[in-house]
Amino acid sequence: QLAIDAFNPSEEIPQVEGATHVRFILATAAVDFGNQSYEVDVKDSADVELSALEQAAINLDSAISADLPHPVFIVVGVEYHQEVNGHMYPIQTKTHNPMAIVEVDKV
Template sequence: MIAAPSGTTHFKIISGGAEIDFEAETFIVDTSETAILPWDAVATVAIAQSNQVTAASTKPLFLALGIEFYQEVNGQMYPLKSGAFNPLSISKVDSGV
């Protein structure tokens, strides 16, 4: 269900959570990522990522989710740098109220 660039052999999922206080101009950010996983027809196990911000925050919360593709050459992983194929987007916004 995901279109990968030609030559992809591996991928990883990345996420970031942010709690932003616009009035005080401060923020808390936490990121996480999976290990580099093989890009094949075998289903991966469920992926669970955690991005810690202040518990019960009343500030706006943002969640970004992305995927990065890699190509393995001679045992080395090289990221396939393409804006068209390495998307990152805001997945959820919670007003915190």
């Protein structure tokens, strides 16, 4: 689960040139390296406007099968977007769309 308390985006999220919104991502993956297979679940938040308006708390739940005998990787990321004429377009830069493995649950 990814839980983010209510926050002010203009104060707590680094601003990226051209970005008008961000989206938070939570991914969970159980990887069977021996059989080269995996189970994955990805959830993302609604778009959050990069403004001074207080944003409600965000809670994302990602789930895979229980009791898998493989390592489980938990990944969290942030995607920056630009709204143009009512459509969201991702900011295409690797330096401003961070993603990291935040936990590995080994069996």
